[in-house]
Amino acid sequence: MEDKTEDKRIVVAIDGPAGAGKSTVARAVAERIGVPYLDTGALYRAIALKLHEEHIMPDDGERVSERLKDLRLEVGRGTISADGVDVTAEIRSALVDGIVSAYAARPEVRDALTGLQRAQAARGLVADGRDMGTVVFPDAELKIFLTADAEERARRRYKERLERGEEADYDDILKQVKERDRYDMTREIAPLRPAQGCIIIDSSDMSAEEAADAVASLAVEFERQRKR
Numbered sequence: 001m002e003d004k005t006e007d008k009r010i011v012v013a014i015d016g017p018a019g020a021g022k023s024t025v026a027r028a029v030a031e032r033i034g035v036p037y038l039d040t041g042a043l044y045r046a047i048a049l050k051l052h053e054e055h056i057m058p059d060d061g062e063r064v065s066e067r068l069k070d071l072r073l074e075v076g077r078g079t080i081s082a083d084g085v086d087v088t089a090e091i092r093s094a095l096v097d098g099i100v101s102a103y104a105a106r107p108e109v110r111d112a113l114t115g116l117q118r119a120q121a122a123r124g125l126v127a128d129g130r131d132m133g134t135v136v137f138p139d140a141e142l143k144i145f146l147t148a149d150a151e152e153r154a155r156r157r158y159k160e161r162l163e164r165g166e167e168a169d170y171d172d173i174l175k176q177v178k179e180r181d182r183y184d185m186t187r188e189i190a191p192l193r194p195a196q197g198c199i200i201i202d203s204s205d206m207s208a209e210e211a212a213d214a215v216a217s218l219a220v221e222f223e224r225q226r227k228r
């Protein structure tokens with residue numbers, strides 16, 4: 001078969017608030033079009049976890065940037081490790097949910113991760129996060145803003161927690177989802193907002209699979225157009 005290396009460079013940027021279904025959609029799309037998937041939230045979560053464990057506060061810019069110089073993040077297929085320790089499960093904890101946005105608002109943290117994310121895109125990718133279409137990949141071929149009602153998003157998070165065998169309180173989760181949205185949308189650097197030229201999808205009344213199908217169809221169609 002002809003090697004269409006160029007075709008592999010498609011970048012799909014998916015942004016949206018917590019619990020909108022971004023990772024399910026991004027994973028499915030990546031598989032359908034055959035490019036890697038990058039969960040950028042996991043990178044922010046791993047940094048937050050690590051720095052918190054080491055008592056480095058988000059507003060201590062000097063210590064944050066000093067530590068980031070030698071913090072080693074490794075992303076595998078659905079796994080992430082920090083300084084050689086697998087933190088895949090730990091980064092999904094309620095603790096990390098509560099602290100991640102404060103770290104993610106810091107310029108030192110964002111600068112470090114923006115470069116790292118761009119470096120992954122050479123062979124094309126589907127990346128989900130908060131600033132994929134606005135800052136990291138403004139030239140992405142396809143930009144999606146995936147959203148849903150806060151109540152529906154909190155219900156999904158609640159279900160996820162129970163399925164993992166963890167304790168969960170719906171009202172607490174709803175409060176935290178709203179707080180995190182506010183934090184992510186109003187921060188000075190790279191606030192969460194729909195990127196120019198993005199397609200906005202409201203998944204409130206869709207299952208994760210339906211939303212994934214909708215975005216995957218767009219990506220596949222885009223690929224078809226490109227190959228013409």
Ligand code: CDP
Binds near residue numbers: 018019104180
């Ligand atoms: O899965 P969920 O949507 O709850 O969160 P996530 O994608 O794992 O991201 C966790 C947090 O990291 C977000 O609330 C943001 O504060 C931050 N984040 C960011 O600032 N920029 C990104 N590209 C991805 C995540």
